[in-house]
Amino acid sequence: MIAKVPLKTSFIELRARDRAAAILDTGTFQEILGPFDRLESPHLAPQNIVPQSDDGVVVAQGLIDGESAVVIAIEGAFQGGGIGEVSGAKFAGALELALRDNEHGRRTRPVLLFDTGGVRLQEANYGLLAIAEIGSAMVALRRYVPVVGVIPGMVGCFGGMSITAGLCSTLIMTREGRLGLNGPEVIEQEAGIGEFDASDRQLIWNTVGGAQRHATGFADVLVEDDVTVVTGAVQDAFRRGVPAEHRSAQVDRYLSRLAGIDLKHLDGPMLRERWGKERGEEPEELLKSPDGQGGQTGEKGPVSRGRVWLEALCGGSQLPMTGSSSVLCTDSTLGDERVRYISVVPDPDNRFPRARQGEVGLNEGWTLARVVRDAVDEDVDGERRAIVAIVDVPSQAYGYREELLGIHQACAAAVDAYATARLAGHPVVALIVGNAISGAFLAHGLQANRILALDAPGVQVQVMSKKSAATVTRRSIAELEEIAKKVPGAAYDIRSFASLGAVHGLMGGIDADAPGDKEIQRILNALSDAIAAARSGPRDLSNRLTSVEARTGRSASILVRERMTEQWN
Template sequence: MLFLKDSFVELNARNRAKAILDQGTFREIVGPFDGLESPHLVPQGIVPQSDDGVIVARGEIEGEPAVVISIEGNFQGGGIGEVSGAKIAGALELALRDQENGIRTRPVIVFDTGGVRLQEANYGLLAIAEIGAAIVALRQYVPVVGVIPGKIGCFGGMSIAAGLCSSLIMTREGRIGLNGPEVIEQEAGIEEFDSSDRRLIWNTIGGAQRFAAGFVDELVDDDISAIKEAIHRIFRKETVGSPRSSQVDVYRSFFASIDLSQPITPNKFRELWQQHIAGKGVHSPNSLQTGMNKDDEVESRGRTWFYALAHALKINKEVPSVLCADAMLGKEEVRYIAVVPNRHHRFYRVRHGEVGIEEGWTIAKYVREVIEADQHGKKRAIVAIVDVPSQAYGYHEELFGLHQACAAAVDAYATARLAGHPVIALIVGNAISGAFLAHGLQANCILALNDDHVNIHVMSKKSAARITRRTIEELEEATKKIPAMAYDVRSFATLGALHELIDGVNADIPQVQDIDKVCNRLIEAIQTARSSPRDLRNRLASKQAQKGREASILVRKKLAEQWK
């Protein structure tokens, strides 16, 4: 006798939330009748949706209070804009408030998303940083469960958010990766990744592969009951193991042991991972990257400002593309971290300063060293010097879980901030996409040089044009209506996330007076961070944010009114 399963994948976002919650307990908040549409789509000739593609549902899971956040992949590819992002971040923040008040609220996120909605660009980037911050804070109290059922999958910055979850459930129909196949092909060429090769895609980022390679906790059938039971199992556990985004030593030793001179197929990668976790793999790491002589160093603004500020005799170059040094800044002891180019990098898609596998996990290592060393003393400041052209676009990067490497860096910075370490980001060059999410966007305070070559955005113009089916000229025209779509730092400043835009500094060849000015601003930012809340709420309190992120503030207000 055949028993037909009830497909979870085929449900829309609202019905997925209903299916997860106990029968009869579903209550949607900030729903379609509240009329909170994205204000940024109509000016671009795009029809908005009254719930902006995100369902926030209150109810119960096994009799306990719960919130289910479900993303609708059929609207704008599940893209995260200002309103949808604020609904997700705001709901998680309220769940955190419940936990702090002794109300155990079970959070579940159903991912069906391509990442940032490119028509809202930096709005989505900021929202995803706030989602990540809320997940890291919330999971100290209760497991944050992520579900990736299928259809769209989970891509872009939201794959980093998924990588932060306490536990991740996936079906074989699901996919997860930082970069979508089409974007990799656009950025790196068809020889790197053929987006028409369906077998390649599923063998690289599909549910079965991700589970076998250790990036997913449970692989379940596309069945409502199976997914509900998997969620229940996680919440029933008295303790949940440490999230994989915090397991830095495990992953660093694994990736260091991989010999990239040999072809690494998906099957080979799974085999190596299984050997590693069984204690049968190579445990003495190879050199993470080929070392560099001083004459081999590639100039970049990140490198220039690292040396200008750190002026330390001892610089950690274990991974030559991630510079780390401790130095005094006035009366403050500071750890400086910068990602820089390495023309000899063994991952060839990371040779121009991109954030890749080793960069993400190494940033996490350097930040967690500070957390561990300072746990019983004064919390030293951490300064992320930001000049990152993007995350890496490559086959190996996706196969090896680039989203998880970036999640590790996000986790480390957020954990440091919550522990009381002032985390300051100084943007001196490019701050693009997942690289900026991993290295800079979790800071208490973000400073940026007011310079024409300081750019902040989600994606290169070529890829953004392809994904949105526009010409570059049409994209540039849209930036006149939507500042969040622009690349220049002055447009980004109107969104209210910058602590300060620093004028009058020679960004390429800083002189003594330039360095002194930046040092003084860093000292002030560190003092501000020490006396301010440890979360990211200040980003919505600035004068610029009151206008530039008005919808983000309104959504949170409505969520709070309807929460109980």
């Protein structure tokens, strides 16, 4: 007699809807906001792009291993799996409802099937806001149930969504999956071919490929591309439960690992050897790196808005600083409030050359997490101090070493820390005084309860430089500027961003480079009001959708959540 050999079925080759159905127990798939609900993107047709009826995200409820679950699957074939306003709201809304279930004692297991290049550039800041909301819901949800992510492959998982992957309790990848913050083409565009040759396939797989990510500890499980195997790995992840410490919370471990890395000889195989051996071990004692990482930061660095405002708000430069040469942190008082001010600043001696201009790089992401978590730990039994993120970040660091050493994970650590602080009751306020860009803004600012911004030249919010955005979307810069007039989320100026409803105060008449005493006092008053509002307001990010501006500026984000709540079982 011939034994039946089960046929291998590729998971990668399935479309998003079939992937979601494969993860759920047979016959339990129930789609929420499916194609016939016709919640498509309102922003694509005006840009001459054909929309898709589900906007490229499939949300399905059902059972996993007999327990209530929700699967969120991104369709990588539609617009590269880019997160726009509707697809982002479906993703975030499903996690928020899963969180509500868990808070009410009903365990709902969330599974995220990634296949995405990150923010959909045509909808830029709508996607950025959605990714912040996704991160916020995940950090809250992980307290109850593991959040399981899968990167099967085709597009992979890039951009802001790599930070989302970095927040997962368990991350499952195939060898065909790729995970990184900045795609190879964007690094080549921003930093030059000497930094990263986007045509070098082997280099790419040895940097962001599933096998490399698994061997260096950025993914937990490496699976074969087979439906049964992937589904089994998801079930196993839930059986293991919530990890004792999420990867994005292992701050000491990663700061110590980074300090011990020899940057001159760093490459994929070398990292596999270094970090592969360390896997599963206890964190080492925090090493001091050659640049004095973790040490004193008294040295006066270059002038930047981040530094100017930190000193202005704390009343001088003589205060003791913690953090590092590129992440300044100091405690001060504002009325009755204790306030921790944090700013990312340029550091010409940064041992990572791609993070010398004030970018959020590896050390910056993990150090932000460190200084925020220190405040949370110190205040655990007392009044939670306010945390003010002074935002002047030109971008995340674009570089080969950054990707190899997991800059997405460093950014996820900062997101985790700020969200954790906010959920613990710390009022978190972001003050945008300069650039607030992309992954850097996601890591430093976008998890705040309240966002204040200066209405001044040089204050802008965007997801990618115009040059790179033009390359990726195959448009001219003039075309991009024309689109920005029609789609406020695609514009770069702070007033357009404020029209989306996430900015609680936009303050004009202030010299952002050299503020006078009266101007500083105005900002201190505004911060004081924002801290008070945060103390009495919600601990999640829901107020971004209840503002007057959001009703028109993000009407699709609101509609998606309303309709989803109606259909949720």
